[in-house]
Amino acid sequence: MRNIQTVAANTFREAVRDRVLYNLVFFALLMMGAAILVGQISIGIEEDVIVSLGLSAISVIGIFIAMFLGVALVSREMDKRTLYALLAKPVKRWEFLLGKFFGLVMTLTVNTAAMATGLYMALWTVKHPLLKSDAFILAAVYLILLKLALIVALALLFSCFTTPFLAILFTAGIYVAGLFAADLRIIHGVGLDPGTLRLMRAISYLLPNFQNFNVMGAVVHGRGVPAAIIWHATLYAIVYIAIVLTGAAVVFSRRNLK
Amino acid sequence: MPVDDARQVLKNNCMPQGAIEIENLSKEYPYGFLHLKKRKSLEDLTMRVEAGEVFGFLGPNGAGKSTTIKLLMRLIFPTAGTARILGKSIDDVSMHGSIGYLPEQPYFYEYLTAHEVLDYFAKFHGLTANDRKARVQAMLKKVGLDTAKKIQLRKYSKGMLQRVGLAQAILHDPQVVVLDEPMSGLDPLGRREVRDIILELKRDGRTVLFSTHVLSDAEMLCDRVGVIVGGKLRGIGAPGELVDMKAQGMEILFELSGAAGNLPLLEKATRTGERYRVQLPEAELYAALDALKAANARILSVTQIKPTLEEYFMHLVETDRAQVSAVEVSGK
Numbered sequence: 001m002r003n004i005q006t007v008a009a010n011t012f013r014e015a016v017r018d019r020v021l022y023n024l025v026f027f028a029l030l031m032m033g034a035a036i037l038v039g040q041i042s043i044g045i046e047e048d049v050i051v052s053l054g055l056s057a058i059s060v061i062g063i064f065i066a067m068f069l070g071v072a073l074v075s076r077e078m079d080k081r082t083l084y085a086l087l088a089k090p091v092k093r094w095e096f097l098l099g100k101f102f103g104l105v106m107t108l109t110v111n112t113a114a115m116a117t118g119l120y121m122a123l124w125t126v127k128h129p130l131l132k133s134d135a136f137i138l139a140a141v142y143l144i145l146l147k148l149a150l151i152v153a154l155a156l157l158f159s160c161f162t163t164p165f166l167a168i169l170f171t172a173g174i175y176v177a178g179l180f181a182a183d184l185r186i187i188h189g190v191g192l193d194p195g196t197l198r199l200m201r202a203i204s205y206l207l208p209n210f211q212n213f214n215v216m217g218a219v220v221h222g223r224g225v226p227a228a229i230i231w232h233a234t235l236y237a238i239v240y241i242a243i244v245l246t247g248a249a250v251v252f253s254r255r256n257l258k
Numbered sequence: 259m260p261v262d263d264a265r266q267v268l269k270n271n272c273m274p275q276g277a278i279e280i281e282n283l284s285k286e287y288p289y290g291f292l293h294l295k296k297r298k299s300l301e302d303l304t305m306r307v308e309a310g311e312v313f314g315f316l317g318p319n320g321a322g323k324s325t326t327i328k329l330l331m332r333l334i335f336p337t338a339g340t341a342r343i344l345g346k347s348i349d350d351v352s353m354h355g356s357i358g359y360l361p362e363q364p365y366f367y368e369y370l371t372a373h374e375v376l377d378y379f380a381k382f383h384g385l386t387a388n389d390r391k392a393r394v395q396a397m398l399k400k401v402g403l404d405t406a407k408k409i410q411l412r413k414y415s416k417g418m419l420q421r422v423g424l425a426q427a428i429l430h431d432p433q434v435v436v437l438d439e440p441m442s443g444l445d446p447l448g449r450r451e452v453r454d455i456i457l458e459l460k461r462d463g464r465t466v467l468f469s470t471h472v473l474s475d476a477e478m479l480c481d482r483v484g485v486i487v488g489g490k491l492r493g494i495g496a497p498g499e500l501v502d503m504k505a506q507g508m509e510i511l512f513e514l515s516g517a518a519g520n521l522p523l524l525e526k527a528t529r530t531g532e533r534y535r536v537q538l539p540e541a542e543l544y545a546a547l548d549a550l551k552a553a554n555a556r557i558l559s560v561t562q563i564k565p566t567l568e569e570y571f572m573h574l575v576e577t578d579r580a581q582v583s584a585v586e587v588s589g590k
Binding site: 002003006010013014017037080081085086087088089090092137237254256257 | 264328330331333334335352353354355357358359360361364365366367369370378379381382383384423426427514
């Protein structure tokens with residue numbers, strides 16, 4: 001456990017020193033601009049626009065960081081051979097992987113929390129005081145964070161056995177396919193034979209269902225997010241991430257370094 | 259000692275435990291379309307490094323030195339064979355607590371300072387915060403980086419990174435130290451400091467295995483050396499044993515001023531200014547000295563001509579190349 005913590009803390013330090021958190025400046029400018037403009041161009045729906053724009057930005061920026069840094073977590077260490085000295089210490093390979101995973105998730109948590117704060121500040125400028133229902137924005141942000149953790153796990157898995165470029169492609173491909181996983185289950189009567197339908201249904205259950213983490217519509221329109229959805233998404237993310245990281249650990253445990 | 263004899267000795271279970279024991283270790287890399295072809299990087303390596311000795315692993319570039327070391331450190335996995343360090347299988351990662359490793363051309367997190375990177379590595383050895391602080395400071399001083407400890411590694415030269423690498427390898431006072439090309443990238447002063455550190459480790463009873471292609475370093479430091487060429491161990495033993503210490507002749511260095519007359523020795527001599535150097539069989543030495551004395555020559559030195567480790571090494575490399583060429587010509 002101590003080894004995982006040490007690697008995770010260093011991964012977070014790396015992200016901070018490599019100025020990954022500078023994306024927050026972009027987010028802050030976006031939110032400030034939106035807060036100023038939205039009052040002039042949208043009457044009565046300022047809050048919806050701010051929340052929608054803010055959550056989308058948190059998600060998109062997070063996905064970019066999770067995908068690109070997730071792939072770089074292991075591949076950069078192998079390319080630059082910084083891994084050699086580390087693996088010669090009493091550190092198991094799976095401990096290194098988990099440390100890297102939690103380090104990036106920690107970075108994304110800080111980043112997402114800072115962006116959520118920015119979103120609330122922008123919201124406060126167009127509508128104050130804030131309402132109790134605005135707390136549901138936090139639920140949406142939490143689910144985005146779960147989604148990002150799952151993307152990091154996938155990126156880590158792919159980077160353990162292929163090139164960084166392909167790993168990004170695979171991760172992005174799985175993400176896009178995962179957005180439509182639920183749709184694959186409900187396709188009926190489009191002229192497909194039963195075998196194909198069964199195959200599509202099987203694939204839909206194998207793919208990570210990223211729609212489980214999307215409650216933006218409900219939050220933007222001021223509807224609540226039931227606790228059951230949050231619990232279900234949390235459990236789903238934990239199980240899926242555990243399976244993906246186990247796969248990554250198995251692959252990486254026998255990987256020959258250059 | 260010939261390699262086959264070494265293998266027999268290793269199989270004898272009555273032998274006390276060596277610090278590093280390697281048995282029939284081989285590594286093949288797949289290549290080509292679908293990875294169907296195999297390239298042998300290391301073939302059936304069997305050797306043993308005794309506790310407390312400094313062992314030099316010699317070989318030209320691409321001979322299999324780094325492959326062997328990476329196999330020992332579990333950075334790559336063998337196609338066949340086994341190895342043990344301090345009696346434990348190399349698959350046992352806990353054993354890494356007793357091993358120090360300097361990778362070839364080490365590279366560390368460039369966003370960290372030397373102090374931070376050493377502190378980071380020290381954490382994996384379970385040292386307390388106070389112990390870490392003391393050890394890190396001592397190591398920085400030992401490798402001469404005390405004044406540069408707060409500079410990020412991205413601003414370090416190759417030689418400075420090599421020093422950081424050495425410091426992290428011996429930070430936790432390991433029993434066995436494995437150094438892959440430790441002199442690489444260092445200036446003469448740095449090389450001397452590394453030599454001193456290796457000798458200090460030996461004095462403290464540590465086992466040191468280091469790879470190098472700088473033969474003078476090996477001759478100076480090693481109790482024994484192993485020579486690897488083309489992925490195969492070609493010789494193992496003390497440097498003196500390997501090169502056969504019997505003198506191959508004598509060399510006389512002398513000065514001759516004025517007319518040398520018709521001194522027959524001068525026909526074989528090489529002249530540099532007023533100085534002459536001549537090599538001759540040991541049996542002819544005293545007759546030659548008498549002749550030089552008669553010619554009023556000033557004798558500067560008389561030395562034995564011994565084969566060097568370098569000559570032995572070059573002989574092995576050339577033999578290997580000749581064999582490879584023969585195989586290519588015959589189309590096998």
